[in-house]
Amino acid sequence: MKDNKNLLEIKNLSIHYVTEDGTVRAVEDMCLEIGSGETLGLVGETGAGKTTTALGIMQLIPNPPGKLVNGEILFEGEDLLKKTQAELRKIRGNKISMIFQDPMTSLNPVMTVGEQIAEVVKLHQKVNATEAIERAKLMLEKVGIPGGRVKDYPHQFSGGMRQRVVIAIALACNPTLLIADEPTTALDVTIQAQVLDLMKNLKDEFNTSMIMITHDLGVVAEVCDKVAIMYAGNVIEYTDVKRLYTSPKHPYTVGLFGSIPDIKEDEDRLKPIKGLMPDPTNIPSGCPFHPRCPKAMGICSQQKPKNIEIETGHFVKCLLYENPK
């Protein structure tokens, strides 16, 4: 993919949580990149490591139990791991902002939504209180909420409106990178459509790059340019949206598509992936997917698949695609 214009480059990132029950390898040897204005979808089921990846980029992994054990996170060419706390604070919310997985808890119930947006604006831009509130009004209007409601409290809004307020806060500082962790999962479809539409428009308007974390392949098809599919801490397939949807290569990706009912076809039965998610502290040897994989070979339980670029810009971690010789 366009390598010289990368806004964010994640190289060989590994993040572990050390718990009483053992070590959780939440992110293993991850390599991803995002160009400016690009949207990357990060997809996976519960516990795959999506939120951990996002917190890793933000340098907000709780330590202990979490620890970034290896890798680099280059943002605008500079390694975030080498930044001081003060430098990181400037980057967070200024250049990189995040919409957290549980939007309802990320709003302060005793502050008006206007104050909450203005607070972000003031923190990152040299404006006075009146200007900040004006800017808050503008942001509210951008997300489709009348500016006159700046003095309302979160509980006075519906779920979909609150989520739009959260987006307004995340975008108030005009970030270069927005990380959105399941921003629409809790919303009804018609409200989800409103919010996704809004995010697409704002992204185009400000040329924001985005990481969209979701478990919904429909949402990815709707808004993303590239996709990374995660399973048990590993990005097992990573390519552009077109290739992922037209020729998925990893058996897990294929299994995911088989598990969702296709709304455009009539099918009697779904083709689920057999078995269950592995225990996070006891990931299977070799390929972590091998106990559930319909294509598993003898070697799959012994050898860890490498990240193979099967064609330019299409990466797969599966032994089926590793050259036998």
Add this chain to the structure above:
Amino acid sequence: MQERLLEVRNLKKHFSTKKGMLHAVDGVNFFINKGETLGLVGESGCGKSTTGRVVLRLLEATEGEIIFEGKDILQYNKQQQREMRKEMQIVFQDPFASLNPRMTISEIIAEPLVVNKVFSSKVDMQKRVKELMETVGLAERLINAYPHELDGGRRQRIGIARALALKPKFIVQDEPVSALDVSIQAQILNLMADLQDEFGLTYLFISHDLSVVKHVSDRIAVMYLGKIVELSDYSSMFNNPLHPYTQALLSAIPIPRIDIKRERIILEGDVPSPINPPEGCRFYGRCRYRQDICKNKTPELKDMGNDKYVACHFTNNLKPATV
């Protein structure tokens, strides 16, 4: 002619709240044929779960009739109600919250058998429990495990086994797979389809996930703010939605394909409050086609032929709003 197992007529459930009367279910009509699945979809708070619960008399209806096998179950006395409970069961969304954490798997599955004194011998009952576990794909070694030791998919299997224990004819499935990961969701959906075939079960399948509902249902009812706005067989629902709300709802589903480009109808505004709703169409405030009459007169669910029912004043004659 197919045999009707259940018919619901003008069903209402109102809750009195501090702010006024909440019309959770407000005059709902539908029927379900033997062996079929009726999907019930709609957005959060539109009254799906309340409908399911009222139909099973887990909540008392405010008004209406619930005809099960030809008899109005709202007229049943206590004894008849107990008998009815065996025929009509429910599977809940949150498998964790709905299972008693202090009971083992076998105790949970056996509970309805104990309460209804189905078996006089413990051995027979254990046999039935094991049979049920096998039916839903739970390994026998889990018989003495506790719910917290199991993952969501297995917990949902327990809920299903318990619902099947008394050999019901009818099961309300209230978002049975919504809490599960997609790969596990597919396993449970397949299981439910198998059970339906094997035991000739009839389902009311409640969900907000339209792809799932389309997959499992023979016919689908779309609810909006306590009322059914459209009801038809699944293919006509998806290929030819007539109600403006159904049209918007279907257009909003994110489809996991990139070869399909659709015109998306973005609805303005939010769902209004169900408390003391005014006369007129409930969808009025968000409808692209609203006219004056819509504000003043509540549209009835009209028979459009071919078993399709729509509640809109301008079905097949929608013109851009003038008000």
